[in-house]
Amino acid sequence: MPALSNPLLQKWFNAFMRLSHRALTPLVQHAADIRLPLRGECRAGQVYLVGAGSGDAELLTLKAARLLMQADAVVYDRLVGDDVLALIPSSSERYYVGKARGHHSVPQAEIGGLMVKLAREGKSVVRLKGGDPAVFARMGEELDALAAAQVAATIVPGITAASAAAACMGIPLTDRGHAQQLRFVTAQLCREDGTPDWQALARKDETLVFYMGLSKVNAICHGLRQAGLPDEWPIMLVANASQSEQQSLVGSLADMPEKLAATPLPSPCLIVVGSVVQRVATTPAALAATNFCSAPQTTP
Structure with missing residues (x-):
């Protein structure tokens, strides 16, 4: 009897693996058909203050990625990575307003004015900021500028540094x-x-x-x-x-x-x-x- 133990166990193991494969294959195929529920659209005349995360495009939120691919215009900072920018369609307008220490390429008031101008032209606008837009990113000043112009704004958080x-x-x-x-x-x-x-x-x-x-x-x-x-x-x-x-x-x-x-x-x-x-x-x-x-x- 002991001499039959190993072959018998091996036989049962092989049969179990074949059965498992047959049972799981439909589930794997079903998983490949699953689509994430990305609903919504960029609304004309609205500004979205979007966090671009820490630079790794895979750390973007799904909502941020969707908005980037839908927006008519994207106003972006220096700390936004190239992989993230690659998600923006070639048909979208791009505006670089990055700041570096000791050098502000575009004054903050002009950034606010640019967003207002684009929104009033009936464009959907993504204001793309590195990290999270609410963490040391002057989001408050930009919200104030949009509110003063009565431009609707939506905040989309991102992964902070x-x-x-x-x-x-x-x-x-x-x-x-x-x-x-x-x-x-x-x-x-x-x-x-x-x-x-x-x-x-x-x-x-x-x-x-x-x-x-x-x-x-x-x-x-x-x-x-x-x-x-x-x-x-x-x-x-x-x-x-x-x-x-x-x-x-x-x-x-x-x-x-x-x-x-x-x-x-x-x-x-x-x-x-x-x-x-x-x-x-x-x-x-x-x-x-x-x-x-x-x-x-x-x-x-």
Whole structure:
């Protein structure tokens, strides 16, 4: 009897696999016929404030992709990736209004005026912004301009850089073992006194995410250390999050300025400060094993 066990099991296994294949084939064929319910259209005379996400076209929302393919005109920023722009039909009008640090190619008032003009011409307009349109993207000013002209507006959220950077580096933005709070901070120091409240920011139970801060890394590290965070407190810089050219640096408040000087990163760059950064896999072997996003290039 024992001598028959293995062949018998093999026979039953083969029969089971044939039966499973016959049973599942119709389901697989049915799945191929499924279509996502993309309903709606770009309305004439309306402006859609759309988040383009972090640059990876596959991270666009379905609604954002649909609107891009339907709009009569697209007004877009510098941080919108080429793969996302490729979704815009050649028949659509394109208007580049990108801004870079220290150089505004188109004043904000003119951007608002352009959207109003296009909408009043009876065109459906997508105002395409990198990341999420409501996170440090001047959406409030543009909504005010549209409201003043009585132009209807719709907001379509996108994946903000903080979410993309954390995902691609394999860390949670919130982790009950590391932080009870998450704070997004603009590093542009736009307040009248030009200095953030470092004492309020220097907390060990919080994760800080600084946007637009590549040129202010020295000031951020110095300010947080002076306010009480230890020299060894973790900090991470991520440039071009979620894109093929993603780069990152991981270090401490004490050594990050020197690391960045030795290995400069391009803009846009996000800065994450907090003990949760300790979870980042910084060795090449660990990165190869995890591959959280599209092969991020990390320099520990």
